[in-house]
Amino acid sequence: MLHAVNLTKKYQENLALDNLNLVIEPGDIYCLLGANGAGKSTTINLFLNFIAPTSGKAVIDQIEVSKDPQAIKKLIAYIPENLVLYNELSGLENLEYFVGLAGMKYQQDELVSFLQEAGLQSEAFKKRVKTYSKGMRQKIGVAMAIAKRAKVLLLDEPTSGLDPKASNEFSELLLRLSQQNVATLMATHDLFRAKETGTDIGIMKSGKLVEQLSTEEINHSDLEKLYLNHMNN
Amino acid sequence: MMVFRVAKKEILEMTRSGQFKWMLGIVVALSVVAIYISHVHWQEKNLQRELAQEDARSLWLAQGATNPHNAAHYGTYAFKPQFPLSLIDPGVEKFTGVSIFLEAHSRNEADNVAAADQTGLSRFGDLTPDFILLFIVPLMIIALGHQSVTKEKEQGTLRIIKTQGISNQQLILGKWLGNYAPVAILTTIIFILAALFIRQIDWKFVATMWLVYLAYFAIVNSITLVISSFLNNSGISLVILLAIWIVSCLAVPKTASSFTNEKHPYPTRQEFDAAVAEDKKKGLDGHDPWSEASKKLEQETLQAYEVSKLEDLPFNFDAFRMQKGEEHETAIYFKHNEKLKEVHQKQTQVYRSLAFLSPFLPTRFLSMSLASTDYSTHWNFADAAEKHRVEMQRVLNTNFAENSKLGEWSYKADASLLSEVPEFNFEAPDFGEVMDANKSNLLILTAWLLGSFALLFFASTRV
Ligand SMILES: Nc1ncnc2c1ncn2[C@@H]1O[C@H](COP(=O)(O)OP(=O)(O)OP(=O)(O)O)[C@@H](O)[C@H]1O
Ligand SMILES: [Mg+2]
Numbered sequence: 001m002l003h004a005v006n007l008t009k010k011y012q013e014n015l016a017l018d019n020l021n022l023v024i025e026p027g028d029i030y031c032l033l034g035a036n037g038a039g040k041s042t043t044i045n046l047f048l049n050f051i052a053p054t055s056g057k058a059v060i061d062q063i064e065v066s067k068d069p070q071a072i073k074k075l076i077a078y079i080p081e082n083l084v085l086y087n088e089l090s091g092l093e094n095l096e097y098f099v100g101l102a103g104m105k106y107q108q109d110e111l112v113s114f115l116q117e118a119g120l121q122s123e124a125f126k127k128r129v130k131t132y133s134k135g136m137r138q139k140i141g142v143a144m145a146i147a148k149r150a151k152v153l154l155l156d157e158p159t160s161g162l163d164p165k166a167s168n169e170f171s172e173l174l175l176r177l178s179q180q181n182v183a184t185l186m187a188t189h190d191l192f193r194a195k196e197t198g199t200d201i202g203i204m205k206s207g208k209l210v211e212q213l214s215t216e217e218i219n220h221s222d223l224e225k226l227y228l229n230h231m232n233n
Numbered sequence: 234m235m236v237f238r239v240a241k242k243e244i245l246e247m248t249r250s251g252q253f254k255w256m257l258g259i260v261v262a263l264s265v266v267a268i269y270i271s272h273v274h275w276q277e278k279n280l281q282r283e284l285a286q287e288d289a290r291s292l293w294l295a296q297g298a299t300n301p302h303n304a305a306h307y308g309t310y311a312f313k314p315q316f317p318l319s320l321i322d323p324g325v326e327k328f329t330g331v332s333i334f335l336e337a338h339s340r341n342e343a344d345n346v347a348a349a350d351q352t353g354l355s356r357f358g359d360l361t362p363d364f365i366l367l368f369i370v371p372l373m374i375i376a377l378g379h380q381s382v383t384k385e386k387e388q389g390t391l392r393i394i395k396t397q398g399i400s401n402q403q404l405i406l407g408k409w410l411g412n413y414a415p416v417a418i419l420t421t422i423i424f425i426l427a428a429l430f431i432r433q434i435d436w437k438f439v440a441t442m443w444l445v446y447l448a449y450f451a452i453v454n455s456i457t458l459v460i461s462s463f464l465n466n467s468g469i470s471l472v473i474l475l476a477i478w479i480v481s482c483l484a485v486p487k488t489a490s491s492f493t494n495e496k497h498p499y500p501t502r503q504e505f506d507a508a509v510a511e512d513k514k515k516g517l518d519g520h521d522p523w524s525e526a527s528k529k530l531e532q533e534t535l536q537a538y539e540v541s542k543l544e545d546l547p548f549n550f551d552a553f554r555m556q557k558g559e560e561h562e563t564a565i566y567f568k569h570n571e572k573l574k575e576v577h578q579k580q581t582q583v584y585r586s587l588a589f590l591s592p593f594l595p596t597r598f599l600s601m602s603l604a605s606t607d608y609s610t611h612w613n614f615a616d617a618a619e620k621h622r623v624e625m626q627r628v629l630n631t632n633f634a635e636n637s638k639l640g641e642w643s644y645k646a647d648a649s650l651l652s653e654v655p656e657f658n659f660e661a662p663d664f665g666e667v668m669d670a671n672k673s674n675l676l677i678l679t680a681w682l683l684g685s686f687a688l689l690f691f692a693s694t695r696v
Contacts, residue, residue: 048396073398084388088249089242100238101397101404148397 001026001152001183002047006056009042009207016042018207019056024200026151026181029174031194034204035231040187042207044156047185048078060152073102077145081157083137087130091120091140094129099147106147118143119169135166142173145182153177155186159193171197195223203230235399239407244414247377257415260365260373264423267360271320272430279315282331286312290656298645301629302555308336309625311618311657313343316605317431318438321424322363324606333615335622335657337629338559340566343615362427363600366446367593368482370416371453375474378412378457380467382696387467391696405458405693413454420446437664442603448682449596455685462692481591489587489594497579505569512565530557544639551640552633559626566619574612581609585673592681595674602671605661609670617659625654 002024009017017039024030032040045051046058049069058065065072085094095111106114115125118139129137138158145153153174159167167190174184174197188194194201195215201223203211210230218226247253289310296304311333319326330343382405385391394404424443428434457474464470500508516526534550535541543550588594601607629650637644668675 050392050395070398070400073396076396078393078396080389080392082389083393084390086242086246086390088246093242093245097238097242098393098397101235101394101399103235103398 001061002185003059007046007053007058008055010054015207020209024183024185026183027178028200029178029184029198030200031198032187032202032204033194033227038204039207040204041156044154044187047154076152076154077148077150078154079141079158081160083141085129085137085140088128090126090128092125094140095143098144102148114143114147117146135162151182153182153184157187191224191227195220203227205230235403236407239404240410243408243411256373256376260369264365267362267365268426271361275320282312282315294651296651297648300644301633301646305337305626305629308334311335311621313614313659316661317433318604319606320431321427322600322604322606323361324601324604325608326606329611333618335625337626338562340619362423370450371478374416374453375457375478379461379471379474381408381412381458382461383464383467383470386465401693401696409454409458416450417447438603442600445596445599448678449592452592452681452685455689459688459692462696482593485591486593493580493583496583497576499576509565509569513562516561548634549637549639552630556630563623577608588674588677595678598674599671602667610661614659621657628654
């Protein structure tokens, strides 16, 4: 579903992403780990077409992202670290608007069911977003992905700053979506969640993917050791 | 349509913000007050004018049996009617007179000829509907729209939007519509309110003026969104847009006005009067039988009628000479006023060529023209008053010449002569004439409209 082929991004002399090769299949939850500045966001932004690659290509569902960005938009959903919505609109109205911008029109009861599916408590649906907590806003992001029937989720540290319960709920949502064959690429600093939720893990360092493994192959403490090892070299 | 979804959301967001409610409330209140005050003034002035006009006519008729030349010196007034749409745009009325004294031997001016500011372009600060439309509404558009795109960039919502599928063009067009809708509704309300107060409404004029202002606001709205699209910071966007507002609505009109007056200055009142007096001295004076010109006229007339004495002429030569003198003076006034008019026309030319500098200018000119409160209409009025004066002198002098003998200054015409002098009546130019005279303004406004849309399209590719 998601392919990075020799994907490279240079900012002047700074090699932000160095020859990345990556394959993510439907149902996979691929977690990108790595220190600040390792190139995780750069990778995600290349798949989002927010930036253009210096060389190589990002491919989603056989379509090269920079060649046909409009076609890509139909497939993807993006949740950043801090999903900002329109404060003066309710969660329901925000959902309706953003889904509308994807060219989809739903009845109110359908929209409500997406919010329920994303785990937002029903008292909040009609409240203005300015009264929402961060966790509630991230749930609107998940509801947007569900409503859009996205085949690919691109998540940039979506759970950072969430409390453990909210973080856990978010992971469960991801698992449910992966059962529906959604392919997920998620940047995170949370080793524990990556092991719990992810199917695959990639460790990045200075723009390079230095380690790839399946979460089934490793336990929590070994993962931590491996990660720190890479960071200390 | 996605465009309408964006517009709907923009409006929904606006209606929920306190800032918007306050702003709209203030502008609506200002508009209502402006229209009401203008209406009261309009009615007052109209009543005054109607009363003064009736007064002048009855005073004229009340002279009864009188010497025609006395009546000519007694004189009367030509009044410019108060035009309905001056309620919305009083234009240059402030600088031009509304009445002209019509008498023997001189063409009087309404007090406009040498007024310092010939244009009224830079008139600022009167709470009239045109002030709100020309200055305040654009400010409102800027206040509402300056952060339309920058805010989405600052918050990060633009990133989410960009992953949704809507194109930049659709997004910006939707924002354009969302920002324009409240302004269009407000403009329509202002015009409907004003129309309710206007007597003898001519819909062609009102509708066209409404469209002119809608076009003006569309241009301002596009420029606002262009700036908001290009920039990343709402504060900078606001500052730049305010600077654009100051330049287009204040600086450019003011500069255009001084530039034009410098390039084609009007003579001062003194210069004008001196030039007229100079020319008058050179020619026939109807009251002076001893001047060279008088003697020459005497000879020619005696020859033409093949008589040897003035007494033998079939008419009163005194009155005949006065009519000839009048015709001579009329020609002098005509000549000098033509010069003024030439200056006016040259100025108009310059203004037209400068109108591309700011959409404010063509809008201002069209608005005044449609309201019949521009300088051209005033010139038409002054010309009509002069024509009326000439006709009045002709009627009076002819009666004098045909019904009295030479030297019979005590002759009194029947009172019915006074009503033979028609009442002065001035009609504003009709719709076709106004459109014809404003072709270049319409063209430039249209060019601005299209140009600003083109720029907006370009800006939307850069979001
Ligand atoms: N717009 C930019 N211009 C120049 N350099 C950039 C730009 N964006 C990112 N970089 C550089 O690219 C490198 C990778 O940054 P990136 O944001 O991908 O890191 P990251 O792994 O997401 O880090 P973090 O954990 O802090 O989010 C860094 O060295 C960063 O300084
Ligand atoms: Mg990052």
